[in-house]
Amino acid sequence: MTSNLTERKDRPALDPKEFKGDVHPDWCPGCGDFGVLSCLQRAFAELGIPQHEIAVISGIGCSSNLPGFINTYGMHTLHGRSLPNAQGFKLSHHDMTVVAVGGDGDGYGIGVGHFIHALRRNIDLTYIVMNNSIYGLTTGQTSPTSPLGMKTKSTPFGNPEAPLNPITLALGSGASFVSRVFTGNPKQVIEVYKTAIKHKGFAFIDTFSPCVTFNKINTAKFYKDSAYDLNAKGHDTSNMEAAFAVAMKIPDGTEPIATGIFYQSERPCYEESEKDTLLVPVVNHKLGITTERAEQLKARFK
């Protein structure tokens, strides 16, 4: 593999079936995460990226089980730590396509610190948050994106906290690619995932992925009734102010919910600042120190 720091060529499409994992997903029937999995497999196939050149890296939660169901390299790490693992992996082997995945609890709750820093750092990887506004694997507690007043097992009298807005958070943290999709519209999901993977920098996709078991408010019907494609309406994705203006509308169903790419900028990705080191993927560097270099290292202390 040669360095893709400078260019990313189009390749012939592959069969999405090749991305099918050995294990059948254990998600509840009707879970939005099925849609994310199949759209991601389609996106990889359509971009023609061979399975062995991809690493899908997750945290913990229902949605974080996704790497187990896809035939690529991957890591299923700790709750909230998909991004640190993914960034360490990517800088070590930057010729691989790295996609971090997880849920809203994983990314906006326990891992939100890493999320903000990953956004500003702008390492060339893709981050898909399967946002269902509920903690599913722990059987239904409030999440950082649960609507105000929502009754859950941990908020039986209604959620007293205002939800976090992932889109404005990302825009305000220096993101170079900010988008939102809904699994009920797979065509759009595939297109946005493909654009995100091709984007040179940190690409973030908040993906509404309804939980059929524990969230009776943010259902597939809820999103289907109000989602619209903002890119079809002439939104200027290079305009951050316009992106903020759309993003500030809280997706509570009182007005149409914008989906699509909110913002994309061409600011240099992190790897550009380490061009010399990353000319050859670090995993392929020769290890150890030459005798001459050893003498130089010692000379500094003499």
Added chain:
Amino acid sequence: MEAQACLEHIKMKNNVIVRIAGAAGDGIQSTGELLGKTCSRMGLHVLAYNSFQSAIRGGHVWLQMAIGPDKQYDHGEEPEVVLLFNKTSPAVHVPDVKSGGTVFYNAGTIKKEEIESLRSDVNFYGLDFKGMTDAAGLKDVSTVMINVMLAGALVQTLHLDPKVTLEFIKHKFQKKGDQIVDLNNAIFDLGFEWTKTNTKPLELKLKGDNKPKLFMSGNDAIGMGLVAGGLKFYAAYPMSPATGILHYLSTLAHSDKLIIKQVEDELAAINWAVGAGHAGVRAATGTAGGGFCLMVEGVGLAAMAEVPVVTVLVQRGGPSTGVPTKIEQADISLAMGGNGEFPRFILAPKDLEDCFYQAARALNIAEKYQVPVILMSDFFLSEHFGTVDDLDFSKIKIERGKLTTEWNLENNEKYKRYAYTEDGVSPRVRPGTPGAMHLVVSDEHNEYGHLMSDVDAGLPHAREARIKMHAKRMRKVELMIENGDANPPILEGDINAKTTFVTWGSTYAYVKSAMMLLEKEGVKTNHLHFTDIYPIPREKTLALLKKCNRLISVEANMCNSLCRQILTETGFEIREHINRWDGEPFTGEYIVKELKKNAKNKQLVNV
């Protein structure tokens, strides 16, 4: 005539203890560096201990340096030559000066009458920096440059070679231009010449072997050892006393093509390192005890996912934020911690050379066994400066264990990342290799890395996988012992000695020093030192412990961290202890005094 000179040389004292004290920001470090470099370039050995606070300016700091022709093990108690920079220093340091000693002070900040009233058995010399530089007509003089004048006084009084110091000044300031170099030279000369004419010469002959030594800190040596051992990736969050490793490695990032990252917190640092380790580079992180607390879950991830990663744990006073700039050796139970049972390797270097070799060794063990390795240092070891004769890079062999980038596609076989093997270590195909796609996981899993923890949990096949996989991982602990990678402690000194000191980490040097002092008194002791803290080979270690007559542990803690570890791993209880937990390192004299007080039953291990 020659014989006479020779005799005089033998009689002449050949080592000295120097202390330099002042406010943080006074330039104590610069003076220490000038002195240290002068000595190390002359082929003398030094050991310097920095006593400082967690403050950038305003704290009172001092540095004590032992200088001599042989390897120095101890910064000593009573300094013989002292430099005092600010007005709070006389009251703190004059009482410590050895009788007959010499004190140079900044006459601009310290009053002659006041300092001289403190002791009558010490020689005081005040240097009037402003008066002297004005009289010499020097321009653009800044008050901090007094550290160069005092360095001149020191070099003269210790009969060191001023040419060596001036060469170093040139090297250090040449980036700032010739004018600055010339000014510093002139100020150095003022101190040097003044001392020549105004002070009583010392009966001292410091003679080096003219082979320049490396003058470095433990953190420098750890960083260099990691690089020599093939490190490519280091992620960390700043935390004293581990930050020096990040600083050193950062300077090499471009020249040696390393990824050195300061990240948002320690949770990130360990997980970045695990991600990098899984990708296939040699990865490490480093922190102090508080930061390690945050990393523990990530260490468990490395063990469960079988990803090699090295964590440098530099201990400081705890718990919680504790005492950031003081020594303590109380984190073995932390390094042994984490949820569940998992294989790991813990080792602790004893001195500067050892920091270099053990850091490189840690990277090999991590890859060979696909486990987390914890390299334990402490505040003294990491932050003190001293001389090293040489570091032999040719001794470092990089062993990557069962790592491969080859996978036979024609077999049409599915790769098992966690294949059950006799030795517990599974062949590791590097991500990116065609055909061997797989997942590494934090959940319990089968040979393929498929989760056994969710819908399968509790079913017969999942229970069987749990039993076998857990045993496979833990098998590596035995393997480390079988392969001779986990070593028993080393017994140094006379096997028949009545007393055996037991140590780990930096305490090694002070016990060496104590043993030399005791030997002068005719008391023979020996020394059992642990480098490998986990796993400990039980039988060999027990045999050594049982050979010893009276065992006394020496640890910089209250509750005998190492003794507890020995008891847990071997069932052997050490019942006598010398402890120190005021934050200052031991000295040889301190240990001898404690020994004489009879250390019996001071702190019993009560488990």
